[in-house]
């Protein structure tokens with residue numbers, strides 16, 4: 209796969225092979241354009257309403273709103289703790305227009321700037337205060353989550369194969385629980401789902417887990433609460449029923465894409481499970497124990513919030529994924545980063561884009577952005593004929609595996 213970030217002399221990303229162009233947000237009316245022009249401004253307002261920030265933080269939020277509405281991409285503060293890191297991730301976009309940067313890069317940088325605006329990194333009262341916590345908390349205590357937890361009670365009565373598939377499907381569709389997505393007008397209706405998957409390689413997934421030696425699984429999580437709970441139930445199945453040796457659970461080091469899980473969300477979910485009673489309570493107790501013994505370890509690698517595809521991951525992360533029997537990547541953003549945020553023809557084989565990945569990898573994702581590949585031609589024809597925005601509506605899902 210071509211590297212998006214091989215730079216031309218101007219600093220612009222240069223496509224160096226026949227790969228399709230990187231997605232940008234400069235086409236009015238397109239999905240990426242609506243994220244930058246509708247979703248991000250709405251999010252700034254929601255964040256300002258959800259926490260009683262003082263005048264300085266409100267001013268900073270207003271400035272960010274102005275910057276993304278009609279300005280150019282501004283640098284981080286000179287004293288920012290991660291300024292150097294971001295300079296190494298910059299591809300010449302700072303100082304240019306938001307719409308002209310790759311969609312992936314612009315979104316990621318927006319979340320970094322939002323954290324700066326609310327004082328997340330500064331000494332003072334707002335340091336480390338997650339601006340999205342009120343939304344995550346509301347979901348964690350909501351009826352949808354209660355139903356998710358109660359549904360686990362039915363699992364032990366199922367035949368083993370059905371248990372595994374049920375937990376896998378619940379984790380997959382849990383990816384609809386994405387609070388950033390629900391912010392946009394189109395996403396407000398998310399919740400519907402198609403019956404069949406657009407691609408289903410689940411028959412390739414289990415053999416990677418049940419290999420000759422007890423498996424080491426990297427589980428790259430996505431959203432907190434409504435997604436992380438079924439993810440944790442699946443992780444418990446891997447550890448408890450499938451005899452996996454260990455699971456390394458990767459979450460974001462800092463709040464990101466509204467509901468993406470950070471370490472505090474893992475703890476909140478394990479507590480929520482443990483307190484739920486019934487089967488969920490048993491799962492929670494076992495996971496608590498697994499964290500204590502080290503069989504379930506939480507990772508919060510800085511690259512998890514990088515604005516770059518996984519093809520550019522640093523060596524330590526590459527080594528970790530290489531050491532795993534299987535890496536499970538959850539969600540839409542991880543998919544975009546895994547295959548590259550490009551307008552792939554949808555029938556391009558999945559394996560052709562993930563050849564660089566250092567070990568077996570599985571993607572579990574509901575479709576919430578334009579990127580998709582590895583679909584059958586007949587499937588694409590049928591979806592296109594439906595006349596609905598199937599790529600971005602969150603109503604379709606896929607499981608793709610490169611063993």
Ligand SMILES: O=P(O)(O)OC[C@@]1(O)O[C@H](CO)[C@@H](O)[C@@H]1O
Pocket residue numbers: 243315383386388389430431465538539540541542544576577
């Ligand atoms: O990774 P997730 O939580 O499944 O989805 C992230 C998401 O909401 O953000 C992007 C647009 O902002 C889309 O790729 C997708 O809709």
